[in-house]
Amino acid sequence: MEIEVLEGVFDANEIIARENRALLDELGAFMLNLMASPGAGKTSFIMKTLEGVAGDLQVAVIEGDIAGKVDSERIAATGVPAIQINTGGSCHLEAKQVNTALNRLDLEGAQLVIVENVGNLVCPAEFKLGEDLKVMILSVAEGHDKPIKYPLMFSESDVLIVNKIDLIPHTDFDMEVLEGTVRKMNPSVEIFKISCRTGEGLGAWTEWLKERVKASG
C-alpha cells in the first residue's frame, strides 16, 4: 500500500520532469541539477561558475532550500536572474517546483539554467527535474569514503566536483581512494578537483561546461 503511493509520487514527478524538458528544449536552454551535502559549497560554486562563464553564456539560477533566501539574494546581487524555492521541510526538489520556477523566471535568451538542490546526498538523486546534467559536489572535509555510503548519488551523477582541495593537507583525505571507488561505480563520470577559495581547478570546469552547453544548443 505504501509502496504504491511512493510509486505514484515518482510517476507524477517523472511526467512533470518531461514537461520541464520540453519547455527547456523550446527555449534552447541547458539545465544543470547541482546536488551536495549541506556545506559542501554549492552556492560558492555557482558564484564561481557564473564568473567563469560570464560573457559567454546567459544564465539563470533556481535556488532550492528548506527555508531562507540568503543564497538567491547572493546570486541576484550579481545581476543574474534568480528565484528561490523554499521546500518548507522537504529534503529534495521535485519537478513541479522547478516547473513553477521555470515559468516565473525571465528565461528570454537563457542558455544555461543552474538548479541548486536542497543539501542532501540521498533523496535529490531520486527525483528527476528534467535536467541535462547531474552535477554533485563532495567537499574534501566529508572524507573519501562517502561513495560507499551514498551510492545512488555517486552512481547517478554525470559530474563529480571535489571541492575544498586546499584543505587536503589538513585532513586524511585520499584522492586516489575516492577516484578508484567512484570510477568503479560510475565509469563515465567526469571528475573536477577544485577550490572555490583559491580558485584552483575552476577554469577547467567552466571551459568544459561552456563546450558542453554549446554542443547541446
Next chain:
Amino acid sequence: MEIEVLEGVFDANEIIARENRALLDELGAFMLNLMASPGAGKTSFIMKTLEGVAGDLQVAVIEGDIAGKVDSERIAATGVPAIQINTGGSCHLEAKQVNTALNRLDLEGAQLVIVENVGNLVCPAEFKLGEDLKVMILSVAEGHDKPIKYPLMFSESDVLIVNKIDLIPHTDFDMEVLEGTVRKMNPSVEIFKISCRTGEGLGAWTEWLKERVKASG
C-alpha cells in the same frame, strides 16, 4: 490525500518510538540519537566517545546507513556490541528499524545506546526513535550559516557538537555567528566544540554525557 498518508507515517512511527522508550526504561538504558550531514564525523565521534566513557559506562551502538557496514565493523572491532541497519535508500532511521535492532542486540547491562542516524540534516529530525537525547554534529567545513538553512535540526537538537575545530584557521568559519544564530533558535542547547583529530574538547563532552546518563539511571 497525500498529506493524510504522511500523517499516518508519522503516527505509526510515534507509536513504535514509545515502545522503544518503554523497552529502554525497562533495561535502564539511555539512548542517544546522533544526527549530522554526511562526512561531519559521526563515526569518529562515536569512537572517541566510546574511549572517553570506557570503564564508566557499558555501551551498545546501532549504526544506520543507506548501504554498507564499514561503520559497524569499526565499532565492533573495539569490542562494543554493534549492529548495522541498512535503510536501503531511505534518508533517515525510523523507530521500527531501531526497535528491531534493540531486540537483536545484547543489551544486558547496557547503560547507553548510541544510534548513528543516516547522514542528512533534514528528515532524521522529523522521526522520533524513542531517544533521551538528540545530538547533532556540525563540521566547521560546512560553514556557520547552516542553522538558517536547516532550522528544524538545529531547533530540535539538545546538544550541538561543533567538530573539526582544528580546521577553523583554514576556513571562513565564524564561531560567534554560529552560536548567536543557534541560541536564538534553541536557547537551551548545549554546545561542545571539539576536534576528533586532535582530541580537543572531547573530555568536556564525555564528562557531561557520563553525568547525564548516570542522572537518568
